[in-house]
Amino acid sequence: MSETTVVAAQAVARKRGSGRQTVRFVLGRIGGLLATLFVASLVVFGALYAAPGNPLSFLTQGRSMTPEAIAVLEAQYHLDDPVWLQYLRWLGGALTGDFGTSIIYNQPVSQVLAARAPASALLIMMAAIIVLLAGLAVGAYAGLKPGLLSRSMMAGATAVMAVPTFVAAVVLILVFAVQLGWFPVFGAGTPGLDAVHHTTLPAIALALASVAFVGRLSQAAIRQELSADHVQTAISRGLPRRFIVQRHVIRNAAMPVLTVAGLTIAGLIAASVVIEQVFQLGGLGQLLVSSVQQKDFPVVQAICLVYVAAFIVLNTVIDLAYALLDPRIGLGRRTS
């Protein structure tokens, strides 16, 4: 019986510590998030500062200007301050949502961004939904119903994963927009259903490789779970197959799959720049490309920071969700 008492004591100790432990864990992750964001802001700012090309020469557009006029411009855009001061000013502004003034549009950067963000958000959200629905459906089917169809699906997924996003986009445009005429070739449409219609093809192009990846991944996870010893136990108890699949196979396979799927979706942010460009969606990605070309530094910095922040925040949220959902990590137990 001594063993029972030891285990009981350990369990009690663990449960007592559990609440505090969870808080410490969450705070730790948020601290990590802030540190990463800080480093990212340094990199974003530094990279653009070191990049070739001088915003001043772009502002003057090659015209010769009087030193007084140049001084006015420099003062307006704070180009004559030391680097660290420029960084601190930029960071301080960014924290309050003020990213400075766009050199090209002569408008606050935040306004420029706010006008473009919805198109990007819609694209990434639709792609994420497609990745989750289609990827998990393909994986679940192939995992649970082995056979010729499943094998073909997995072979197809392997092939699709090798197709670059850009090529997928062009092929989709040729087939579904040009030949079949089901979708517009480019443009973001007007807000509402029209925007969804315009964004469908881009979202599919963006999601395609990830659908294949998540499909393969969830198929493998389900196959592995199906042959797990604890599933043998469930089978040996004569439980209905549907019950076993839902409670033991899918439930257990879901956690690792959703984590990786989440990271994949976070990765869509980078790929969305290409897609926006191809489909001329007029979102942040397209703005990023044109701003880089036009040396609109404040805009480039802001978009990079927004993208990096979105990626890091998404990562942290997935991390936290996984830790809170998996009882083995020993956090977030809801036992009283």
Added chain:
Amino acid sequence: MTALLNVNGLTVKLPVMGELRTVLRDVDLELEAGKTLGLVGESGSGKSMTVRTIARLLPDGADVKGHVRFDGAEVFDLRGEALRRYRAGDVSMVFQDARAHTNPVRRMGDFLTEALCTNDRMPRRAAEAKAIQLLADVGISDPERRLRQYPHELSGGLLQRVMIAASVAVRPRLILADEPTTALDVTTQAEVMSILARMQAEYGMAVLFITHDLELAGAVCDDTIVLYAGQVVERQRSTQLHRDPLHPYTAALVQARPEIGHRARRLPAIPGHPTTAYEAPGGCAFAPRCRFAQDACRRAVPSLLQIGEQGSTRCIRMPDLHGRLLATTGAGDEASDHQRADAAEEATR
């Protein structure tokens, strides 16, 4: 009266890298309601495969010949709903590795009640009350709290007790216990065994008990079967097994066992390597390791030989050797034993 479980001429082949490998050969066994049958043998001898065949848990692509009859019905004819009912109500497994065999992300309460709620349509509250009762029965303190815990929060011994509680919860007629105590330390082992024995007596269940511990088999089983390379090599009453073995392999196991209070001149280990059914040579599978082996042993696979009322053996030399298997342990005696055996063989010609 027909036995509760009747296995007859069971031969099982499993697919390994595109070919079928034999894991069980012509296995016969019989178990009556309420009795305990021991199944002993070295690891790889096919003990787990035997019970998995009985529970219809063989891997895909397994090739099975022979019969498994439960209560007169052919187990391999069971399909769909009938198979589910057989697994749900008639036989129940206790697995060796309780940790691997419980879902790590579900609570013990779910583990204990899922079969009751799903198969027997018991209301959740009633099932939980029953689970609490069962946990108390197997000596687990604070059962209410245990129901809310996850497998990783329980020790191996506790988890195995929960496993046993879950198995008896559905009141099966046969428990298939696959080395339920091998992974546990000695004290916990004894506790778990006594719980299993008590549950069996209380509910009148038959138990097919796998172990590689001859002494344990002798203590808890009515009859014991010894498996070697996928074959039954001996069967007799458990109490006799270590006093008067009927097969040289069993005798070797008895001698290999370190006995407390018995100072052996040297610790006898069985020479040679265990053979799997797949690699077994023609003739007697144990012959390469047997100190009594003769040419005749290697010629043909021996069939089971009845030794009076005592039991049966797959050793063709048993009529000569009976009673002398444990007589010699030292290396020096071995040669003389061989000579004596040979002399006996000469005499019978």
